[in-house]
Amino acid sequence: MDFRLTDEEEAFQTAVRRFGDKVLRAHERQIDVEGRIPPEVLGPMAELGLLAMPVPTEYGGMGASATLTELAAEEIGRGDFSMATAVFFLLEAGWGHILSRFGTEETKREVLPPVCQGKAFLGIATTEPTGGSDLAGMRTGSRRDGEAFVLHGEKAFISGVEEAKSLGGGHLTLSKSDRGGFNLLYVPTRSAGVATQRFVNMGRMGISTGGLTYQDVRVPARYLLGSEGKGFEYAMEGFSVARTFVSAACVGAAERALETGIAYIRDRKAFGQPLGKFEGIQFELVDLWTQVEAVKWQCRRAAWLLDTYTLRGDPSHRSEVDRAVAAVKLTAPQVAFESVKRVMMWFGAAGYTKDVGLELGFRGIMSYLVGAEGGLNIMRIILGRELLGREYLPYK
Numbered sequence: 001m002d003f004r005l006t007d008e009e010e011a012f013q014t015a016v017r018r019f020g021d022k023v024l025r026a027h028e029r030q031i032d033v034e035g036r037i038p039p040e041v042l043g044p045m046a047e048l049g050l051l052a053m054p055v056p057t058e059y060g061g062m063g064a065s066a067t068l069t070e071l072a073a074e075e076i077g078r079g080d081f082s083m084a085t086a087v088f089f090l091l092e093a094g095w096g097h098i099l100s101r102f103g104t105e106e107t108k109r110e111v112l113p114p115v116c117q118g119k120a121f122l123g124i125a126t127t128e129p130t131g132g133s134d135l136a137g138m139r140t141g142s143r144r145d146g147e148a149f150v151l152h153g154e155k156a157f158i159s160g161v162e163e164a165k166s167l168g169g170g171h172l173t174l175s176k177s178d179r180g181g182f183n184l185l186y187v188p189t190r191s192a193g194v195a196t197q198r199f200v201n202m203g204r205m206g207i208s209t210g211g212l213t214y215q216d217v218r219v220p221a222r223y224l225l226g227s228e229g230k231g232f233e234y235a236m237e238g239f240s241v242a243r244t245f246v247s248a249a250c251v252g253a254a255e256r257a258l259e260t261g262i263a264y265i266r267d268r269k270a271f272g273q274p275l276g277k278f279e280g281i282q283f284e285l286v287d288l289w290t291q292v293e294a295v296k297w298q299c300r301r302a303a304w305l306l307d308t309y310t311l312r313g314d315p316s317h318r319s320e321v322d323r324a325v326a327a328v329k330l331t332a333p334q335v336a337f338e339s340v341k342r343v344m345m346w347f348g349a350a351g352y353t354k355d356v357g358l359e360l361g362f363r364g365i366m367s368y369l370v371g372a373e374g375g376l377n378i379m380r381i382i383l384g385r386e387l388l389g390r391e392y393l394p395y396k
C-alpha cells in the first residue's frame with residue numbers, strides 16, 4: 001500500500017491548483033451572477049486537458065485515470081466554490097467516459113472531440129418530473145423504427161440543458177425500451193422534437209438545470225450506447241464514476257472552507273484573544289479537518305477501485321466498488337456542507353455576506369444533499385443492500 005502521489009500526479013495536481021487559484025477564483029462570482037461559465041474559464045480548462053479527461057486520446061481526451069480525474073475534481077471544487085465548474089467538469093468526465101466505453105465508433109468520433117475542446121456539452125438525463133430516485137418507474141420510452149429510435153417523454157432537473165442548446169451537444173438519455181430493459185441514447189438537444197426549459201435554482205448558477213421534453217424524437221440508431229435493453233447498467237457505471245468526482249469536488253470545497261476559516265480564526269479577536277484559542281472553535285476545526293481528511297482518502301480509494309476494476313470492464317469487485325462509491329457520496333457532501341456552515345458561523349455576521357463568499361459553497365453543495373447524482377437516502381439504500389442483502393431492499 002502506497003498513499004503517496006506519483007511525481008506525475010503531484011505535478012498535475014499543482015498545475016490544476018494553480019489554474020483554480022488564478023482563473024477559477026477570479027471568475028467564481030461572475031459565474032454565479034451571470035449564470036454561465038465564460039470562455040475565459042472553459043478555454044484554459046480545455047487547454048489543460050481538463051474537459052472529459054478520461055476520454056482516450058484518439059477522441060480528443062487525455063485518457064486520464066479516475067485517480068487523476070479525482071485529483072482534478074478536488075482542485076476544481078476548491079477553485080470555483082459555487083460548484084458550477086465542478087459540475088460541468090464531472091459531467092463531461094463521467095459521461096464522456098461512458099460514451100467512450102459504450103458508444104459506437106462513429107458517435108465517439110463525432111461527439112467527443114468538441115466536448116473535450118469545450119465546444120459542446122455532454123450530460124446525463126435520467127430524472128423525470130415524477131421522480132429521480134426510482135429510475136425503474138420512469139415513463140420516457142423508446143422504440144426501434146428502422147435506422148432510428150423514436151423517443152417520447154419528459155426529463156426534469158437536468159444539468160446543462162441551456163449549455164447543450166447554445167454550445168451544441170446533448171445528453172445520454174435513459175428510456176424504457178419497448179422490448180424490455182432500458183436504452184441509453186445520446187440525444188442532441190438541437191434534434192427536432194426536443195424542447196427545453198430552464199429552472200431557477202438557488203445555487204451553482206453557472207450551469208443551467210432544466211427540463212427536456214421529447215415529442216417523437218427520431219434518434220439515429222448509431223447513438224445507442226451498447227446493446228438495446230442494457231442501458232441501465234451503463235448508466236449505473238456512469239453514476240459510480242460521476243459520484244466519485246462529485247465527492248472529490250466536495251472535498252476540495254471543504255478544504256477551501258477550512259483554509260478560509262483557519263486564516264480568519266488566527267487573526268480575529270474576541271475577549272482579547274484570537275478566536276482560534278477558544279476550544280469551542282479550535283476543537284470544531286479539528287473535528288471537521290479529521291472528517292474531511294477521512295473522506296478525502298475514502299474518495300481517492302473509490303477512484304483507485306474504479307481504475308483497478310470498473311474502468312477496465314472488470315465486474316469482479318462490483319460490491320466493493322458500490323460500497324466505496326455510495327459511502328463517499330453519502331459522506332462527502334454532508335462533511336463539506338457542515339464545514340462551510342461552521343466556518344460561516346466563525347465569521348459571525350460577515351459569514352452571512354456575499355463579500356466573504358462562503359454562501360457560494362453553501363448554496364452549491366446543498367444541491368448534493370437534495371439529490372444531484374443521487375439523494376443521500378439512495379446511497380443509504382445501496383449500502384443497506386450491500387450490508388444486509390438484496391432481500392432487505394425497501395422495494396421490489
Ligand SMILES: Cc1cc2nc3c(=O)[nH]c(=O)nc-3n(C[C@H](O)[C@H](O)[C@H](O)COP(=O)(O)OP(=O)(O)OC[C@H]3O[C@@H](n4cnc5c(N)ncnc54)[C@H](O)[C@@H]3O)c2cc1C
Nearest residue numbers: 124125126127131132133157158159367371372373375377
Ligand atoms: C442541481 C441539480 C442538478 C441535477 N442534475 C441532474 C442531471 O443532470 N441529470 C439527471 O438525470 N438528474 C439530475 N438531477 C436530479 C437528481 O438526480 C434527483 O434530484 C435525484 O435523483 C432525486 O430525485 P428527485 O429529486 O425526483 O427526488 P425523489 O426521488 O422524489 O426523492 C425525494 C426524497 O426522498 C428520498 N427518497 C426517495 N426514495 C426513498 C426511499 N426508498 N427511502 C428513503 N428515502 C427516499 C430521496 O433521497 C429524496 O431525498 C439534478 C438535481 C439537482 C438538484
